[in-house]
Structure formats: structure tokens, C-alpha cells
Amino acid sequence: MKDLVNDVVLVTGASGMIGSATCAAFLAAGAKVVAVGLDESIRQGAAYSGTAVDAYETDDFHYIRANLDDSAEIERVFMEAEEHFGTVSVLVNCAAIYRRTPFFDIDQDLLDQVFRVNVSASILCARRAAERMISEQVAGRIVNVSSTSSQQSDPVSVHYDTSKGAVDTATSAMAVALGPHGIRVNSVGPGEMIKSQETDDLRDPTSLSDFERRRIPLGRVATPQEVADVILFLASDLSRGVSGTTIWVDGGTLGTWDVLD
Numbered sequence: 001m002k003d004l005v006n007d008v009v010l011v012t013g014a015s016g017m018i019g020s021a022t023c024a025a026f027l028a029a030g031a032k033v034v035a036v037g038l039d040e041s042i043r044q045g046a047a048y049s050g051t052a053v054d055a056y057e058t059d060d061f062h063y064i065r066a067n068l069d070d071s072a073e074i075e076r077v078f079m080e081a082e083e084h085f086g087t088v089s090v091l092v093n094c095a096a097i098y099r100r101t102p103f104f105d106i107d108q109d110l111l112d113q114v115f116r117v118n119v120s121a122s123i124l125c126a127r128r129a130a131e132r133m134i135s136e137q138v139a140g141r142i143v144n145v146s147s148t149s150s151q152q153s154d155p156v157s158v159h160y161d162t163s164k165g166a167v168d169t170a171t172s173a174m175a176v177a178l179g180p181h182g183i184r185v186n187s188v189g190p191g192e193m194i195k196s197q198e199t200d201d202l203r204d205p206t207s208l209s210d211f212e213r214r215r216i217p218l219g220r221v222a223t224p225q226e227v228a229d230v231i232l233f234l235a236s237d238l239s240r241g242v243s244g245t246t247i248w249v250d251g252g253t254l255g256t257w258d259v260l261d
Contacts, residue, residue, distance in 0.1 A: 003237040005030035008085045010078070012036045012068060012125060013094030018145060018190065020045030021224035022092055024055040025232050032060045034081040034088070036095070038067055049224040068095050068121040069113060078128050087136045090235045091129040093122035093144045096163075100156045111159050118163035123170055126178075126185070134181050141235045142178070144171050144187040145227075148250045151189075164189075168246055175244030184243040186234045191250025192221040218251030 009026045013019035015037030023035045023042065035042055035056075042056050042063050056063075062084045066073045081088055097117045101110060126142050133140035149157060150164035167187060175185040192212055212221065227249050233239055234247065248254055 004090075004232070004235065007031040007089045007235070008034070008081070008087060009090040009092065009235070010034045010036065010081050010088045010125075010129070011092040011094055012121070013096060013145070014042055014063070015039045015045045015048075016094065016096075017045070017048040017224045018227050019092075019094040020051055021049040022094060022228040022231050023061070024049075024051045025225065025228040026090075026235075027055060027058060027061060029232060029236075030060075031090070032085045033062070034077075034085060035061065035063045036066050036068070036077055037063070038065070040065060051224075068125070069117050071116070071120065071124055074121065074124050074128055078125075078132070082132070087132050087138055088129050089133065089138050089140050091125060091140070091142045092231055092235070093125055093142070093167075095121055096145065098157070098160050101159065102156055103158050106159050114159045114163050115166070118160070119166045119170065122167060123174070126170075126174055130178055130181070130183055133183055139182040140178075140184075142174065142183065142185045143231050143234045144185070145231075146171070146187045146189040146246055148189055148191040148248060148253055151254055171246060172244045179243055184234075184239070186239070186242060186244065187246045188227060188230045188234065189246050189248045189250065190222055190227045191248065191253045192216060215256055216251040216253050217256065220251060222249045222251065 009031045011019050011023050014035035023033050026033045046053050064077055064080055066077050097114050144167050146167045147164040149161040150168050153161040171187040230247050230249055
């Protein structure tokens with residue numbers, strides 16, 4: 001991925017599993033990376049994704065602690081990123097809230113918070129990034145992180161599933177709006193992941209429950225590094241003709257019917 005050497009990449013949601021792995025992948029590809037997360041440092045995210053902390057020990061990495069639930073933080077994040085490395089050429093919208101909640105327990109506050117972080121922050125970050133890309137004549141790339149939950153729902157994540165459906169629509173809509181400016185917008189949709197649903201422990205990708213075995217034709221869950229590799233592809237010149245689409249990293253899950261346990 002030598003074409004990423006001159007890129008400045010901003011990754012939101014760096015406190016999480018996919019975000020931290022994505023930061024490490026871009027650093028390994030030679031890019032300068034600005035990570036945005038809720039924690040004091042990248043260490044928590046690194047633990048989630050199983051990434052060695054020394055992957056981030058480089059002058060090409062800068063961490064910003066911010067809560068994108070507050071839209072005012074977005075301008076501060078971009079100003080600090082630009083001051084540190086210059087114009088952001090790649091934006092990865094990975095920040096998200098996932099909280100399993102029975103349908104009849106969803107209230108207005110929870111719904112608003114999920115949509116502020118999962119949808120509004122992604123669109124507002126994309127707008128801020130695109131404004132600078134256009135003014136600096138940068139052929140930018142924006143990668144949103146969706147989920148197979150936008151296509152296959154369950155009874156305790158109606159709010160989350162709906163927000164990810166909005167991310168899918170925003171991806172295609174932003175591709176139409178920004179394509180004339182040379183900016184590509186795509187998304188990646190992970191399915192079941194390597195992190196246990198019950199704990200924060202990582203597991204063997206091939207160690208599946210009976211339900212997962214019926215649901216995932218490939219016979220394994222995805223690792224955060226595999227999702228990061230697809231994000232890297234969508235940010236690279238190898239995908240220069242791709243915009244407005246979602247690549248599913250789900251082992252074939254969306255082709256199956258067995259969605260409820």
C-alpha cells in the first residue's frame with residue numbers, strides 16, 4: 001500500500017476494537033494517523049483488538065481524546081489534526097455506540113445518543129473533512145463503518161440496527177454529493193467479530209457457537225485486523241473506481257436465512 005505513504009488519516013472510535021486495529025494498519029502502510037477516542041490513550045483499544053502497543057510508538061501517530069457525542073468537539077479534533085499533520089486525506093468513521101436494549105426499554109435519550117454518535121457524527125465529520133479536502137484540492141477518501149446489523153436485525157438492537165441502516169444510506173448519498181469533487185465514500189460492514197459478546201476477551205476465530213456455525217458459511221468470525229485490511233483497501237488507489245458501496249466482512253452471513261437463535 002505504498003500509495004498511502006503521503007496520506008494523513010483520521011480514525012474515530014480508536015478506543016474500540018476495529019478503530020485501534022485500523023490505526024495500526026495505516027501506520028504499517030506508512031500513513032500519518034490521528035486517532036480519536038474516549039480513553040486517555042490508545043492502550044484500551046489496543047487491548048480490545050490484540051494489537052501490540054508499540055505499533056503506535058512513532059512520530060507518525062497522534063492521539064486525541066474526544067467525545068463525538070458533542071458535535072462541538074468535531075471542529076476541535078480537525079483543527080488539532082491539521083495543526084499536527086496537515087490536511088486529512090482519509091477519514092475513517094468508526095465511532096459507534098452499541099448497547100443491547102429490549103425494544104420496549106428504548107427511550108428518547110438512548111435513541112438520540114445512538115443517532116448522534118453513529119449517524120450525525122459520521123456525517124458532520126465527513127462534511128468537515130470534505131470542506132478541507134476540496135479547498136486543498138485533495139482527492140480524499142471517506143470510509144464509514146457499518147454493520148451486517150443494518151441488514152439482519154435482532155429484538156434487542158432495534159436502535160443500533162436502524163442507525164447502521166442510516167450509515168449505509170449516508171454512504172451512498174455522500175458518494176453522490178462528493179464524487180464531483182473527486183472524493184470517494186464507501187463503507188465496510190463487519191459481521192460477527194472475534195471479541196466475545198459476554199466479555200472483552202478475544203477468542204479463536206474458528207471457535208463458534210452452534211448458532212454462529214449455522215449462520216456463518218465460512219466457518220469463522222472476523223478479526224479486527226481483517227476488517228482494517230478492507231478499510232485500508234477502500235482508502236487505497238487499488239479501489240480508485242469504487243464509491244458508494246459497502247463491502248461486507250461477514251463470512252457469507254448475509255446469504256443465509258438463520259438469523260434468530
